[in-house]
Amino acid sequence: MEQTGTRSLTRAVADETGTAALARALAPHLAPGDALLLDGALAAGKTAFVRALAAALGSRDSVTSPTYTIANIYETPGPEILHVDAYRLKDAREFYHLGLEDYLDRAICVIEWGTRVEGMIDAPLRLHFAFGAEGESAREITLSAEAPRWAPVLEALR
Ligand SMILES: Nc1ncnc2c1ncn2[C@@H]1O[C@H](COP(=O)(O)OP(=O)(O)OP(=O)(O)O)[C@@H](O)[C@H]1O
Ligand SMILES: [Mg+2]
Numbered sequence: 001m002e003q004t005g006t007r008s009l010t011r012a013v014a015d016e017t018g019t020a021a022l023a024r025a026l027a028p029h030l031a032p033g034d035a036l037l038l039d040g041a042l043a044a045g046k047t048a049f050v051r052a053l054a055a056a057l058g059s060r061d062s063v064t065s066p067t068y069t070i071a072n073i074y075e076t077p078g079p080e081i082l083h084v085d086a087y088r089l090k091d092a093r094e095f096y097h098l099g100l101e102d103y104l105d106r107a108i109c110v111i112e113w114g115t116r117v118e119g120m121i122d123a124p125l126r127l128h129f130a131f132g133a134e135g136e137s138a139r140e141i142t143l144s145a146e147a148p149r150w151a152p153v154l155e156a157l158r
Contacts, residue, residue: 007154008144015137019045020052022141022157027056029153030108032079035121037114040129045139046112049127053110054081065112070098073107082107086116095120123147 013019038046051063054074059081061074066085074081082103089095095117103109104121111117114124125145132138143154 006144006146007151008142009154009158010140010142011157012132012134013139013141014134016045016048019049019139019141020055023049023052024056025157026143026153027053029156030057030079032106032108033104034149035104035109035111035124037118037121037124037126038110038112038129039115039126041131044129044131045141046127046129049129049141050081050083050110050112054083057081057108071100071103073103080107082109084109084111084117086111086113089113089116092117092120123149125150125153 011022013022038049040046047063047065054061054063054076057076057078059074059076063074063083064072066072066083067087070084070088072083074083080103082100086095111121114126118124125143128142130140132140143157145154
């Protein structure tokens with residue numbers, strides 16, 4: 001029987017090493033055309049996660065917050081990574097005008113403040129970053145998705 005509905009899992013991490021470990025666990029499951037929408041508080045670790053993910057995918061490019069440039073591209077031995085920061089975008093239409101469709105098809109796309117462009121993205125995996133209670137560097141990272149694409153991935157990360 002086909003399962004429907006949102007699947008999610010929450011990882012409590014103690015520090016940035018834990019955030020990076022989650023990125024490394026997710027990396028081998030990613031394919032061109034996948035989209036990750038990252039959200040959560042300021043300085044919760046979204047860019048830190050992207051940095052670890054790019055490294056795990058074999059990129060040697062330096063990952064910086066694309067707040068002012070809106071989008072960065074990182075090369076890897078496999079698919080490119082499109083790193084978007086939607087913080088300064090007013091709405092989804094502004095995202096559309098960036099003309100990133102080609103990248104959305106062929107790159108692994110990671111969007112910080114992703115809820116701002118949600119309607120533009122097919123079958124996203126959402127990652128929500130929250131501050132944890134157990135000290136300054138503790139975080140709770142919740143991965144969730146409705147699309148069947150992510151069901152086996154969430155299962156594998158459990
Ligand atoms: N568990 C953790 N995971 C990620 N970053 C952590 C963690 N603990 C501490 N940090 C620190 O918190 C900061 C996170 O900054 P980062 O730029 O990644 O946040 P962000 O969510 O992208 O912020 P913004 O909303 O401004 O884009 C970094 O200085 C990082 O070293
Ligand atoms: Mg950031």
